[in-house]
Amino acid sequence: MSDRLRLTAPLSSLEAWVDRFARAEIPVLTETAELLEQMRATEDDVDANGLGEMIAADPLMTLKVLATASELRRSRSEGLQAYPETVTAALVLMGITPFFRAFGPQPTLEQALADHEAALLGLSRVMQRAERASRYALGFAAHRADPDAAVIHSAALLHDFAEMLLWVHAPALALQIAADQDADRALRSAAAQRQVLGIELADLEQALMKRWHLPELLTRITDDRHAHDPQVRCVYLAVRLARHTARGWDDAGVPGDLHDIAELLNLSPEHTLKLLHEFD
Incomplete structure (x- = not known):
């Protein structure tokens, strides 16, 4: 990451910190990024449990998936189940193919x-x-x-x-x-x-x-x-x-x-x- 994109001084308020971090890119572990690409190549053989177990070992990838699933849940019509509380539940909500469409090759830490x-x-x-x-x-x-x-x-x-x-x-x-x-x-x-x-x-x-x-x-x-x-x-x-x-x-x-x-x-x-x- 370029130094000019990094914060070197505190921001003015909690709201400013939230705005900055909410828009910032979230990188993941290299192992996660590599395993996702391996699974993408054999997408038809991937299920929510196996994919969820792999993602759940990475805190920041877990965060990204839950945030994306919550946004998807908000955008859909009423009468659906509650917001997904685990990665596997989020993947079931999204579907495997839409998940891989939403999450391309991941930036790494x-x-x-x-x-x-x-x-x-x-x-x-x-x-x-x-x-x-x-x-x-x-x-x-x-x-x-x-x-x-x-x-x-x-x-x-x-x-x-x-x-x-x-x-x-x-x-x-x-x-x-x-x-x-x-x-x-x-x-x-x-x-x-x-x-x-x-x-x-x-x-x-x-x-x-x-x-x-x-x-x-x-x-x-x-x-x-x-x-x-x-x-x-x-x-x-x-x-x-x-x-x-x-x-x-x-x-x-x-x-x-x-x-x-x-x-x-x-x-x-x-x-x-x-x-x-x-x-x-």
Whole structure:
């Protein structure tokens, strides 16, 4: 991506951030782009489950498909089902051939940040954290026999998508936030974001989900402000644990995570730790 297309200074308001990111191109993982082209070549053999499973491993491709399906759902006549809450449901709504028509060869994250190795590394860490969080959240939901386990998985995967987009479209600002937190280990993420961006990424994320008309359940489960709700708590604790264990299990926040997860799952801390290592 050309430097002239990147943000190097904060925008004036949350609305300005939403407008900028809502119009910006969303690149995906190289592996996703390559697998899509392989599937495109054998489109008649592709089904929604197989395609959905592949897409659901990529947070930003998941975001693009859900946003496109929600827009399609809005444009169709009334009396249809609710907005699709999972990638597979979105693909069933769209149809396989229309999906491949709507999604041509995809731009990749590696291309977008080919000239910015530090930003690509920072983004990769966020993507890996999201993948781990989605596994934890799905495990928690399955243990609780939650009927919305698939939506909870998607919510955890998408929980930090605004941070991913920041690394792509404003890498200098994302690096500044990371540097500020490295310099002050007590500095909370939200405070660092306000300091550098003038907004919190959680607010940007919620506003973008509403702009793209993503399903209400998915939007709500992704919002930490409702963390008293057990479904939201599955996502919140999964994301928190993935963040705390990103560099190992010796982080000072892990014991608190274990206590809260054990309470959510109604298990002992010892049994919870064993279960978490199985999920991992």
